[in-house]
Amino acid sequence: MDKSILNNYFHSLFPIQKETVMKITETFCDFTLDKNTTLLDKNTISTKTYFLEKGYVRSYILNEDNEIVTTNIYSAPCFVNDFLSFFKKQPTKEIYQTITDCSFWETSLENVQTNFHNISEFREFSRLLFVINYSKLNDRLIEMKSQKAETRYLNLLKQQPNIFQNVSLKIIASYLGITDSTLSRIRKEISKI
Amino acid sequence: MDKSILNNYFHSLFPIQKETVMKITETFCDFTLDKNTTLLDKNTISTKTYFLEKGYVRSYILNEDNEIVTTNIYSAPCFVNDFLSFFKKQPTKEIYQTITDCSFWETSLENVQTNFHNISEFREFSRLLFVINYSKLNDRLIEMKSQKAETRYLNLLKQQPNIFQNVSLKIIASYLGITDSTLSRIRKEISKI
DNA sequence: ATAATTTCTTGTCATTTATCAAGTACTTAT
DNA sequence: ATAAGTACTTGATAAATGACAAGAAATTAT
Known part of the structure; x- marks a missing residue:
């Protein structure tokens, strides 16, 4: 206790x-x-x-x-x-x-x-x-209305990196308001750079 | 007073x-x-x-x-x-x-x-x-993530019809998280039915 | 250890929405 | 009353994202 x-x-x-x-x-x-x-x-x-x-x-x-x-x-x-x-x-x-x-x-x-x-x-x-x-x-809500999925992903990664070590991408995608395939593509695109 | x-x-x-x-x-x-x-x-x-x-x-x-x-x-x-x-x-x-x-x-x-x-x-x-x-x-926020623009428009129209008598469509579009041209097209599409 | 399930990725194609540009209809200010 | 500005519409095109399907990789259950 x-x-x-x-x-x-x-x-x-x-x-x-x-x-x-x-x-x-x-x-x-x-x-x-x-x-x-x-x-x-x-x-x-x-x-x-x-x-x-x-x-x-x-x-x-x-x-x-x-x-x-x-x-x-x-x-x-x-x-x-x-x-x-x-x-x-x-x-x-x-x-x-x-x-x-x-x-x-x-x-x-x-x-x-x-x-x-x-x-x-x-x-x-x-x-x-x-x-x-x-x-x-x-x-x-502001972010959801005014930023595209990639930006929202990058913001989350920056602000709560710990989430990515503990929560599946499926759940994170749903939290970001996108499908898991779109999240997968965003991550692929970013990893290229 | x-x-x-x-x-x-x-x-x-x-x-x-x-x-x-x-x-x-x-x-x-x-x-x-x-x-x-x-x-x-x-x-x-x-x-x-x-x-x-x-x-x-x-x-x-x-x-x-x-x-x-x-x-x-x-x-x-x-x-x-x-x-x-x-x-x-x-x-x-x-x-x-x-x-x-x-x-x-x-x-x-x-x-x-x-x-x-x-x-x-x-x-x-x-x-x-x-x-x-x-x-x-x-x-x-839930609506923004899970509904498309047309649905969000119809919900607002149903829940706060008074807004449409007093607020410009430009502002309403921005509130709904879409451009004014998209709102205009949504309204046109709905009026057809 | 193996099978079953779930997660993640990738391809193709469709849908939704944005962008830019131009024109018309209103409003507002002088 | 006229000019200037703003709101609204519409067209053509592009960008962002979803839907569906299939396969690979990882996890979980037996």
């Missing part, structure tokens, strides 16, 4: 006292999942918030033709949450699945609420997480 | 007492802007949060070739915010500009902070706004 990675995550984002963090993470419980295991299924209501301590997770949807569209790739350490489902108790549209063996910490909405309303630093932290996540998503 | 639209916006999203809303919006001040006016410029730090009471606003970035990429279209009533700039005091990447004549309410970060830490209903409301905005953005 070593909570150092979880606790350090709070410190890394926000100036906050050691005791406050310990109080916040007091209710977190740990568990592990093997690779290719569902963390949170489609059409369920997420009752927990998850902190990914180690490993890689992705979220995806199935489109009309039942093809997988990867919506996000999470690489530890980070929180993994379906905000709409967790905070508004709505059924998930996406499926969350481990890509590698993973270790997590989890806590309930009830505990989050207690902390949110009683610990001002946790409120600030929560809001900061939203701001950061929103901003990242916004950047991805 | 009729705050009814502003106040009603709170009630429409969240069960909350009349008195609480009045306390929250007490510090909001109103102002108007003519069409095609900059609300928040690039590379500035947003010191206010804005509520759009009437009119249409868009945010956009200029890409490498100095072409406009419309990132969002806001139609009243709604909050208009650059979260990263407002909450993390970072310079804006986007430019926020009125599309039509607009009326706004604004308040400072200081006031938001006071409410956030003192009024539990405001905390819940703030978080709800984040959850909703995040979820909308996520849906747009």
Whole structure:
């Protein structure tokens, strides 16, 4: 039950006292999942918030033709949450699945609420997480609209090279919004130079 | 100084007492802007949060070739915010500009902070706004990755028909991530049927 | 160790969308 | 009222990406 990675995550984002963090993470419980295991299924209501301590997770949807569209790739350490489902108790549209063996910490909405309303630093932290996540998503949408596939690939390679060591090209292609054949061709073209 | 639209916006999203809303919006001040006016410029730090009471606003970035990429279209009533700039005091990447004549309410970060830490209903409301905005953005990214331009156009037409009465096709095309000629051809194709 | 499955690559061809350029229809400013 | 600018459309052509299929390489299961 070593909570150092979880606790350090709070410190890394926000100036906050050691005791406050310990109080916040007091209710977190740990568990592990093997690779290719569902963390949170489609059409369920997420009752927990998850902190990914180690490993890689992705979220995806199935489109009309039942093809997988990867919506996000999470690489530890980070929180993994379906905000709409967790905070508004709505059924998930996406499926969350481990890509590698993973270790997590989890806590309930009830505990989050207690902390949110009683610990001002946790409120600030929560809001900061939203701001950061929103901003990242916004950047991805801008990139998706204004850059071609090759540029998006090169950006990802630069910004998250670790993903390429741990996630299959099939998943990465789907995350970039292209087919795996197109990704393969892009990589071939780049390797020529 | 009729705050009814502003106040009603709170009630429409969240069960909350009349008195609480009045306390929250007490510090909001109103102002108007003519069409095609900059609300928040690039590379500035947003010191206010804005509520759009009437009119249409868009945010956009200029890409490498100095072409406009419309990132969002806001139609009243709604909050208009650059979260990263407002909450993390970072310079804006986007430019926020009125599309039509607009009326706004604004308040400072200081006031938001006071409410956030003192009024539990405001905390819940703030978080709800984040959850909703995040979820909308996520849906747009999924659509952008998995649907072709014609489908994205038809979805927008269905979900926000009012935009088409108030925003030029040039801006709508840029919002949809396509050129205005492509949008023109899509509309021609659809009108044939 | 072998078979089965999945991932990755590559070829051919089709579809979607962009680019550039020109013309018409509106709006806005003087 | 006229000129200037902007929005919208359309044509011809090019670029980006997808669809489908087949084979090679890697991984997983038995």
